[in-house]
Amino acid sequence: DVKVTQSSRYLVKRTGEKVFLECVQDMDHENMFWYRQDPGLGLRLIYFSYDVKMKEKGDIPEGYSVSREKKERFSLILESASTNQTSMYLCASNNRGQGVDPFFGQGTRLTVV
Amino acid sequence: EDQVTQSPEALRLQEGESSSLNCSYTVSGLRGLFWYRQDPGKGPEFLFTLYSAGEEKEKERLKATLTKKESFLHITAPKPEDSATYLCAVPTPGGGADGLTFGKGTHLIIQP
Numbered sequence: 001d002v003k004v005t006q007s008s009r010y011l012v013k014r015t016g017e018k019v020f021l022e023c024v025q026d027m028d029h030e031n032m033f034w035y036r037q038d039p040g041l042g043l044r045l046i047y048f049s050y051d052v053k054m055k056e057k058g059d060i061p062e063g064y065s066v067s068r069e070k071k072e073r074f075s076l077i078l079e080s081a082s083t084n085q086t087s088m089y090l091c092a093s094n095n096r097g098q099g100v101d102p103f104f105g106q107g108t109r110l111t112v113v
Numbered sequence: 114e115d116q117v118t119q120s121p122e123a124l125r126l127q128e129g130e131s132s133s134l135n136c137s138y139t140v141s142g143l144r145g146l147f148w149y150r151q152d153p154g155k156g157p158e159f160l161f162t163l164y165s166a167g168e169e170k171e172k173e174r175l176k177a178t179l180t181k182k183e184s185f186l187h188i189t190a191p192k193p194e195d196s197a198t199y200l201c202a203v204p205t206p207g208g209g210a211d212g213l214t215f216g217k218g219t220h221l222i223i224q225p
Contacts, residue, residue, distance in 0.1 A: 004156075033212055042217040043157075045205070058212065090156050101147065102213060104156035 004105040019078040023091030032074035036087040119216035136201035137183040
C-alpha cells in the first residue's frame with residue numbers, strides 16, 4: 001500500500017510559537033506538496049517541492065516555509081503561528097508526468113490559540 | 114476566476130436514489146481531471162483520473178465521465194457509506210511539479 005504519513009493528526013499551539021508539520025512518503029515520489037483546507041475555501045496550495053532541497057511557492061505561502069532535506073520527507077514550518085493559521089493541513093506526493101496520481105496523507109488539524 | 118467549479122455544494126439523497134455531481138473547468142489543454150472522496154477529518158482518497166473527452170471510469174457505484182468542459186460523477190443506487198465530500202481537481206495551469214487546483218467540493222449525504 002502506498003503511504004503518505006503526517007506526523008500528527010491533531011495539534012494545539014499557542015500564538016507566536018514555531019510549529020513544524022512533518023510528512024513522510026514511502027513511494028520514492030519526486031514531488032511533494034503542502035495544502036491547507038478551510039471551509040468554503042477548499043484546498044489551497046502552500047508550497048511544493050520537486051526535488052531534494054528544491055521548493056516553490058504555491059498560492060498562499062505567506063507565513064510559511066518548508067524544508068526538504070531528504071527525498072521522502074517534506075516539512076512545513078510556521079515561523080510564528082497565528083490564529084488565522086488554524087486549519088487542516090494536508091500533505092501529498094506524486095511523480096512527475098501524466099498518469100501519476102497525487103496521494104494524500106491523513107491530514108493534521110492544527111489549532112492556534 | 115475559478116478554474117474548477119463544483120455543483121451542487123451539498124446534496125441529500127435517499128438510499129438508492131441515483132444522481133450526478135458536476136465539475137466544470139475552464140483550463141485549456143487539459144492534462145487530466147481528478148476525482149477524490151474525502152471523509153470528515155481525513156485526507157482526500159483518490160478515485161479516478163480522466164484524460165480525454167468521452168472517457169469513462171467506474172468503481173462500484175461510481176462512474177466518472179468527461180466532456181470538453183465538464184465532468185460528471187454519477188452515483189447509482191447509493192448507500193449511506195457513500196456519504197462524503199467529493200472533490201474534483203485539475204493540474205494547475207502553468208504550475209510546476211504537477212500540483213492540483215481543486216474545486217470546493219460537493220458534500221453528499223445519503224439517508225437510510
